[in-house]
Amino acid sequence: MTINFNSPNYLPNSEQRLEHLRRIINGRPVAILVAGPSISELEERIGELSQADICYFGMNNFFVQENHILKKIGKHFSLLVEAVDNTNKSFSLVFNRIIDFLDRSEDNMLVSSFTNFKISGPNFDFQKFLHKYNNKLLSPCGVYDRTVPNDAQPLHLIHGNSLSWLIYLAIIGKASKISLFGADGYTKNENTKKTYYRSEEYGTMPQKQLMNNTDKGFNPVVPLSLQNIYKTYDLKPIPILNCSEVSFLTPFPKVSYDDAFNFLLGIKHTQEISDLRIPTASIIIPTPVDDEKLKNTLKNIAEQSYSNYETVIVQKSSDFLDAMKKAISSAKGKYVFYCPPDNSYPDIHWINSCLEILENRPQISLVCGLPKNTERPWPKKKFIYYWLKKKNFFPPNMLCVRKQVLEKFLLETDIVRANTEFENWLNFSLFFNMSGYLPAFIPTTIAKHDRTSEDDESLDNYRRQVNDYKNRLIFKKTSHHFRDGDGNILPGKFYLSIFLLYGLAEKVNSRLPLSLHTYLNIAKNIVRKFYQK
Incomplete structure (x- = not known):
């Protein structure tokens, strides 16, 4: 399918603008300079890159890094991504610096949105601006659709932050490799002035907003976007390293300054560079008898868009809990997946x-x-x-669990040890739900659950235990407390009225005329008050 750049959301001749971007990059490495405090070391050591042919990308209050870092080696930014002003500086001040940037005789480019161009004031003539700078301007369209970019929307990018867009454009512009500097995400320092490089000039952003940008706008979004970009533009993945040992960004390997410089200078390949990330996820794989099955499983996992994980291969044993105890104790990730032999994602x-x-x-x-x-x-x-009614359990090959929760309900000695792997996973489901921990569910394409190890006797026993807990709740022989991932008690309790009426009420609610919804709510409250008495 042909890529279509004729969207009304883009500037005219966007395909030619992309070609201009590619001429600027010219197949060189791209160094992206962000404003995290770890970039201070680059200010001290930038001279080591003075002879390297590198294309530099910047963002927002770019002039701070340009004045204190790039100026030392006589370099400028070649591309800027400018978002809505999120510092204490007025946008008009930044805009004047952007005009100075575009007026330079050297080839460079500004990436922003139509909206941002118009922020500069009511007297701003956008058409005149567009005519004057023409190919120096590129305007992707930010959306929340996670299928972009695609052939029909090649310059639609998933909403994230300025750093993510710089990375996407470097890839689309056919950079040979990318190194990030100052990409810390956020810091845990309570002093907001220490969350930014030269904060007195760059400005600051609330720590909560930085964390939100990292955990919601970058870490989960970037892996999806990269897959879409490589597919849409028919490009091979390029190496991307993050030169920040303190970074909270997870998609790319964290490396030292020495390794980042050797990477940019072509002295070291990525395979020779140590990844300093602590894995966020651990995938436990019991060793199958057939080595080919293990190879297939590892190959399948390697195709995941998320990269900051480790695989923990454990020798399969007749004592399932002992094997899992060894695996979980060696796991470094906060979250654990269990991937049975010959399983796939x-x-x-x-x-x-x-x-x-x-x-x-x-x-x-x-x-x-x-x-x-x-x-x-x-x-x-x-x-x-729902669980008390359906008496279902969590299939182990479809799970991701917080490590401390898995340890608590699979390994703790006060829980009766079961004879089989299947019984142990049933026990996990039972005690997880009885203890008030909360699951979430996501529709996905996943390998079919292997039911060959399930047995009717274990299932019947599990259902009896669920029934017993249900009866104790109904007759107030026990209390149910909801808990968060750290085990802290959350507000709320078990209501018999919800247990009896929720499913029925939802069905009635969907078919009931709006005028009768009030009476349905009154009926619910009457039942609830009766139960409380």
Whole structure:
């Protein structure tokens, strides 16, 4: 299919503008300079790159890095991404510097949106601006659709932050490699002045906003975008390194300054450089008898869009819990997947999707995949009522669990040791739900659950235990407390009225005329008050 650049959301002749971007980069390495405090070392050592043919990209208050870093070696930024002003500086001041940037005789480029161009004031003549700078301007369209860019929307980019767009444009512009400097994401320093490089000049942003940009606007979004870009533009993946040992950005290897410089100078290849990231996820794989199955499983996992994981291969044993104890104790990740022999993840974004939920929703302790066309369980705290009715369990090959939660309900000695692997996973589901921890569910394409190890006797026993817990709740022999991922008690409790009426009420609610919804709510409250008395 031919790529279509004729969208009304783009500037005219956008395909030619991209060609201009590629001429600027000219197949060179791209160094992206951001404003995290770790970039201070680059200010001290930039002279080591003075003879290197590198294309530099900047963003927002770019003049700070240009004046204090690039000026030392007589270089300028070749491309800027300018978002809406998010510092204490007025946009008009930044805009004047942008005009100075575009007026330079050297070849360079400004990337922003139509909206940003118009922020500079009511007297600003956009058409005159467009005519004067023409090919120096590029205006992608930011959207929340996670399928972009694609052939029909090649310059639609997923909303993220300025850094993510700089990376995308370097790839589309056919850079040979990319190194990030100052890409810390955020810091844990309570002094906001220390969250930015030269904050008195660059300005600051609230720490909470930086964390939000990192955990929601960068880490889960970038792996998806890169897959879409490589496919749409028919490009091979290029090496990208993050020269920040303190960074909270997870998609790319974190490296030392020495290694980043050797990478840019062509002295070292990525295979020779140590990745300093601590894995966010650990994938436990029991060793199968057939080595070919293990190779296939590892190959499949390697195709995932998320890269900051480790595989923990454990010798399969007759004592399942002992084997899992060894595996979990050696796992470095905060989140654990269990990948049985010959299992696979057909959805290449499976790991990324799970971690996006667990990293951003601290009340959720487990993510479970739902095969497509499967009934969706009741959400959040209402899941306990669904579980008591359905008596279902979490298939182990469809799970991602917080490590401390998995340890608590799979390995703790006060839980009765079961005889088989299947019984142990049933126990995990039982105690996870009885203890009030919350799951989340995402529809996905996932390998079919292997039911050969399941046995009716274990399932019957599991269902009896669920029934017993249900009866104790109904007759107030026990209390149910909801908990977050750290085990802290959350507001809320078990209501018999919800257990009895939720599913029915939802069906009635969907078919009931709006005028009768009030009466349905009154009926719910009457039942709830009766139960409380």
